Amino acid sequence: xxxxxxxxxxxxxxxxxxxxxxxxxxKGVEVEHRSVHLVHDGGDQHRAEYRQMNPQGLVPLxxxxxxxxxxxxxxxxxxxxxxxPEPALLPRExxxxxxxxxxxxxxxxxxxxxxxxxxLQYLGGELGLDDATKRAWYQHWVTLGLAALEPQAxxxxxxxxxxxxxxxxxxxxxxxxxxxxxxxxDLSAYPFLVALDARAREHEAFRRAAPEVQPDTTP
Ligand SMILES: N[C@@H](CCC(=O)N[C@@H](CS)C(=O)NCC(=O)O)C(=O)O
Numbered sequence: 163x164x165x166x167x168x169x170x171x172x173x174x175x176x177x178x179x180x181x182x183x184x185x186x187x188x189k190g191v192e193v194e195h196r197s198v199h200l201v202h203d204g205g206d207q208h209r210a211e212y213r214q215m216n217p218q219g220l221v222p223l224x225x226x227x228x229x230x231x232x233x234x235x236x237x238x239x240x241x242x243x244x245x246x247p248e249p250a251l252l253p254r255e256x257x258x259x260x261x262x263x264x265x266x267x268x269x270x271x272x273x274x275x276x277x278x279x280x281x282l283q284y285l286g287g288e289l290g291l292d293d294a295t296k297r298a299w300y301q302h303w304v305t306l307g308l309a310a311l312e313p314q315a316x317x318x319x320x321x322x323x324x325x326x327x328x329x330x331x332x333x334x335x336x337x338x339x340x341x342x343x344x345x346x347x348d349l350s351a352y353p354f355l356v357a358l359d360a361r362a363r364e365h366e367a368f369r370r371a372a373p374e375v376q377p378d379t380t381p
Pocket of ligand 1: 175176178179200205207219220221222233234235238267270278279280281
């Protein structure tokens with residue numbers, strides 16, 4: 163079924179949805195944003211209507227104007243790059259593409275899944291951990307993950323991953339650092355990541371994707 167325009171299901175504070183918002187903005191794809199509230203009433207991501215579209219029960223979900231549905235933020239990025247090649251989100255050279263993917267996957271597969279909402283809910287619920295212990299868990303995995311990425315940011319020597327432009331690498335970094343700050347992680351050991359994040363956040367596509375300017379933002 164065709165939509166009038168692509169739809170992006172997300173939530174203002176979801177860092178995975180934040181990645182997808184930056185990606186559509188970088189591509190210049192006009193989308194309708196639909197909010198899936200991840201918290202109230204146990205979370206709209208668990209409702210049957212949403213699960214029918216995305217059995218993974220997570221945001222983001224991208225629904226193209228021809229009805230194609232893509233879940234998982236990195237799959238959305240690659241789908242956008244394949245269906246709308248310009249401007250590219252990945253570098254042209256295979257070695258550089260691999261580096262960008264490696265960085266992105268380290269965030270999406272190694273750092274973020276350990277600190278996702280449902281993991282934190284399980285730690286606090288079934289396992290009975292208090293907030294301070296959950297925060298320690300969070301900070302542990304973030305700092306371990308960022309330490310591994312700092313050399314890659316340093317190797318960019320002040321450039322973006324696409325030279326003049328931010329792309330896949332930065333659209334993963336910025337939401338991850340947003341999350342890190344939210345959970346009061348000490349970022350002082352990662353000056354190259356912090357500088358790259360600050361440069362990327364000045365970019366219009368990143369500014370428009372920021373959690374605090376989304377229509378579903380709540381204080
Ligand atoms: N690997 C997925 C992660 C998606 C994900 O974990 N989304 C979170 C928000 S950041 C979510 O929907 N959480 C709902 C829950 O934990 O119940 C991606 O990159 O899209």
